[in-house]
Amino acid sequence: MLFASCNTGNIAGLAGHLRAISASGWQLVGRLVHSGTATRADGEIAITVTQHILATFGTAVFRQVRGIPDRCPDCGSYKIGLWRPADSAAGAEALPACQVCDWIAAPVG
Numbered sequence: 001m002l003f004a005s006c007n008t009g010n011i012a013g014l015a016g017h018l019r020a021i022s023a024s025g026w027q028l029v030g031r032l033v034h035s036g037t038a039t040r041a042d043g044e045i046a047i048t049v050t051q052h053i054l055a056t057f058g059t060a061v062f063r064q065v066r067g068i069p070d071r072c073p074d075c076g077s078y079k080i081g082l083w084r085p086a087d088s089a090a091g092a093e094a095l096p097a098c099q100v101c102d103w104i105a106a107p108v109g
């Protein structure tokens with residue numbers, strides 16, 4: 001589902017990129033784990049590669065789960081963040097909102 005929704009966003013080829021970095025990272029770390037000659041530097045590279053993959057997937061999943069659009073549907077601004085309206089109930093979930101105009105996403109449910 002994540003891969004399918006990535007192909008409808010503004011980043012063309014994001015799903016392919018996620019697949020590619022996953023496959024490449026898995027292969028690299030797998031080779032390192034089974035290598036008898038791996039060095040500390042190789043291990044540090046593997047950790048960095050894994051961090052990059054997790055951060056990239058985390059951003060994609062977070063945007064999808066929270067329904068954060070790439071641009072404001074009203075003014076087209078990229079300044080979209082999560083906002084909790086002042087009149088919302090305590091513990092209410094923050095909603096995607098534009099920092100330029102007054103657009104705010106409707107609460108889900």
Ligand SMILES: [Zn+2]
Nearest residue numbers: 072075098101
């Ligand atoms: Zn806006």
